[in-house]
Amino acid sequence: MFFPLLGMDYYLEKDYLKAFYTYALASYEGYEIAQNNLVYIYRTNKLNNVIHPRKIMLVLNLLYKQGNYKALYEMGEIYKEQNKEELSVSYYKLGLKKGDLRNLLPLSMYYEKHKDHDRALKYMNYFIKQRNREKEISNTKLEKIKNVLESTLLYFRKYKLFFKNMYNFKQKNKVQ
Known part of the structure; x- marks a missing residue:
């Protein structure tokens, strides 16, 4: 068989x-x-x-x-x-x-953990852009809710990284 x-x-x-x-x-x-x-x-x-x-x-x-x-x-x-x-x-x-662009998200998390917020944000942005291009058609309400929650979490991480970058930039400028 x-x-x-x-x-x-x-x-x-x-x-x-x-x-x-x-x-x-x-x-x-x-x-x-x-x-x-x-x-x-x-x-x-x-x-x-x-x-x-x-x-x-x-x-x-x-x-x-x-x-x-x-x-x-x-x-x-x-x-x-x-x-x-x-x-x-x-x-x-x-x-x-x-x-394989799925690797962007774990790499973003790795760089965030190791305080390379610029690179983490860059990878997160690429991942979100790619995810938006590959949007799957959701048939059920549960799938739609799941997609909304996943997108919300991704954007939350993106803006968290964005604000960390801004804070780090301001801290560097204060020192100089």
Whole structure:
């Protein structure tokens, strides 16, 4: 049987572990849909308690070598969960260089944490612009509310960074 279809059957039966391993086999064969489903199942079904992060990292590394640059973001997320900040940031940067703009938000947070507010604001602005370009059509009221809340939080972070930049600029001018 075709692996991605078998994986979907397991997923619909809520046997997420079998679905994960079936998609892993299909991922090794290079099926992009299986690669995306594999990461989705790992993330949304909390399989990190069952599957060691090292194993998912091996799969993600393979996906990256096969040309799936979105794997870099996921690798960064796993390293962030393991409190390996420098590794995490290096994967986010590489993912951004490869064109995955999801990496802008975690990099913005990293630069804010490390007091580089100008760069954090720049990355946040790019992320918001890109998000506005890629607006998904929401069908349900719940999805619309979720999108409004996410946008509100992003703009709140943006203006917080903006005011931090203004404050830092004024502080620098006072010293000089």
